[in-house]
Amino acid sequence: MAASFAILTVLLLAAAPAAGDVDWHKVGDETADVLSDVLRIDTQNPPGGETAAANALARKLEAAGIESEVFESAPGRGNLYARLPGTGAGRPIILLAHLDVVPADGRGWRLPPFAGVREHGYVYGRGALDAKGIAAIELMTVVTVARSRQPLDRDVILLATADEEAGGKAGAGWIVKHRPELLANAEYLLTEGDHIHVRAGGRKVVQVAVAEKTPCWVKLTAHGDAGHAAVPPPQTAVTRLVRALDKLRRYRTAVKLVRPVEAYFAALAPLEKDPLRGKLADLGESLQDPIFFAEFTRNPRQNALIRNTITPTVLQGSTKTNVIPEQATAELDCRLLPGERPADFIVLLREVIADDNVRVESVLSFPASSSDADSGFMNAVRKLAAAEFPGSPVVPSVIPGFTDSHYFRDHGIDSYGFVPFVLGEDDEKTVHGVNERVSIENLRDGVRRLVTLLRSLPR
Numbered sequence: 001m002a003a004s005f006a007i008l009t010v011l012l013l014a015a016a017p018a019a020g021d022v023d024w025h026k027v028g029d030e031t032a033d034v035l036s037d038v039l040r041i042d043t044q045n046p047p048g049g050e051t052a053a054a055n056a057l058a059r060k061l062e063a064a065g066i067e068s069e070v071f072e073s074a075p076g077r078g079n080l081y082a083r084l085p086g087t088g089a090g091r092p093i094i095l096l097a098h099l100d101v102v103p104a105d106g107r108g109w110r111l112p113p114f115a116g117v118r119e120h121g122y123v124y125g126r127g128a129l130d131a132k133g134i135a136a137i138e139l140m141t142v143v144t145v146a147r148s149r150q151p152l153d154r155d156v157i158l159l160a161t162a163d164e165e166a167g168g169k170a171g172a173g174w175i176v177k178h179r180p181e182l183l184a185n186a187e188y189l190l191t192e193g194d195h196i197h198v199r200a201g202g203r204k205v206v207q208v209a210v211a212e213k214t215p216c217w218v219k220l221t222a223h224g225d226a227g228h229a230a231v232p233p234p235q236t237a238v239t240r241l242v243r244a245l246d247k248l249r250r251y252r253t254a255v256k257l258v259r260p261v262e263a264y265f266a267a268l269a270p271l272e273k274d275p276l277r278g279k280l281a282d283l284g285e286s287l288q289d290p291i292f293f294a295e296f297t298r299n300p301r302q303n304a305l306i307r308n309t310i311t312p313t314v315l316q317g318s319t320k321t322n323v324i325p326e327q328a329t330a331e332l333d334c335r336l337l338p339g340e341r342p343a344d345f346i347v348l349l350r351e352v353i354a355d356d357n358v359r360v361e362s363v364l365s366f367p368a369s370s371s372d373a374d375s376g377f378m379n380a381v382r383k384l385a386a387a388e389f390p391g392s393p394v395v396p397s398v399i400p401g402f403t404d405s406h407y408f409r410d411h412g413i414d415s416y417g418f419v420p421f422v423l424g425e426d427d428e429k430t431v432h433g434v435n436e437r438v439s440i441e442n443l444r445d446g447v448r449r450l451v452t453l454l455r456s457l458p459r
């Protein structure tokens with residue numbers, strides 16, 4: 001009995017390498033293969049067509065002995081869900097990535113955007129970073145933990161979703177609304193948003209997005225009498241619309257330094273030399289100085305982090321030069337700071353426009369929220385950073401764009417934008433651009449760092 005037990009133990013140990021025994025080189029290669037496969041499936045949104053990509057990931061999980069479910073929010077709009085059980089000592093963590101991509105016009109690309117080509121240590125394709133590369137490392141993290149046969153303290157929930165690039169209503173939003181039981185009791189969520197930056201001079205900064213600005217997309221509709229453009233009345237739908245837009249163009253939104261933004265710049269301050277170091281350390285005070293204010297806000301990203309923004313994008317009037325249309329419309333992409341209420345902002349827009357003939361309506365908006373910058377999750381990131389990048393600060397950041405995080409923050413889950421890739425500007429600018437790519441080194445280290453992070457989360 002004792003002897004056979006010993007043999008069984010030996011067999012189990014042979015089949016279950018310790019975390020330190022993982023062949024990371026092989027894992028990196030395997031992750032690159034998963035990514036190439038899924039990059040070859042065209043999921044440009046619109047229309048998305050994410051089901052095929054979700055199915056490809058489900059097959060990979062199945063081969064590793066992990067059950068998953070693919071469900072559609074609408075025909076072709078597939079979402080993948082899988083759960084790797086832990087011991088139950090801690091609450092679940094969700095790993096989220098989206099499967100849709102923004103359009104890519106292959107003419108500008110050096111390599112075709114939907115071929116998943118590997119070249120000189122990189123995998124190329126639309127979505128390599130945003131966000132199929134993230135889905136690939138999250139999936140391989142789950143597979144690697146499963147293979148180790150050393151369960152985590154908590155369940156890991158893997159979600160690969162549709163529609164993020166168009167607002168997520170057919171993906172993350174749909175899941176929160178229609179399948180909330182899949183997320184029950186989850187404590188944390190990890191998704192895109194920020195990463196490990198390489199600054200000029202090679203210094204690394206580990207940034208974790210804890211808050212983001214929120215969209216408040218608005219449609220303006222101006223009305224007037226239709227008619228022949230040869231005999232125009234003093235005001236038409238088009239001139240009313242132009243006047244409204246001009247008022248908005250002249251309007252300066254108030255400067256508001258919200259707490260997460262103040263903390264973000266204060267955390268970046270030590271990386272700078274004086275006098276900038278001192279200025280960023282107390283941004284509230286520094287912005288009182290008109291010279292510094294002008295300098296700071298000249299950077300569009302910095303400017304966007306201290307005020308709500310109003311950006312006209314879509315315009316529509318007549319389709320014929322000699323016809324005055326009955327209505328003219330404009331769409332505004334407004335972005336609000338954490339803590340702002342979209343309904344209040346719409347009221348403000350109406351006041352600025354001050355014309356009853358121009359209808360102002362909301363097209364898309366979410367309340368803006370943020371996550372705890374001092375949670376157990378953040379502490380685990382700090383531990384990871386200390387071990388991997390000694391001396392590199394961990395900076396809780398605020399991003400001017402938005403991700404699917406808000407659906408989960410509103411659902412009570414602390415959500416973090418953190419992809420453990422080390423990226424320089426050359427790589428960053430390929431996101432939504434041409435020749436999007438991710439290095440196989442990042443894929444390999446990304447999985448390794450995620451496994452480490454999950455293993456070091458406090459209960």
Ligand SMILES: [Zn+2]
Pocket residue numbers: 098130131164192
């Ligand atoms: Zn994305």
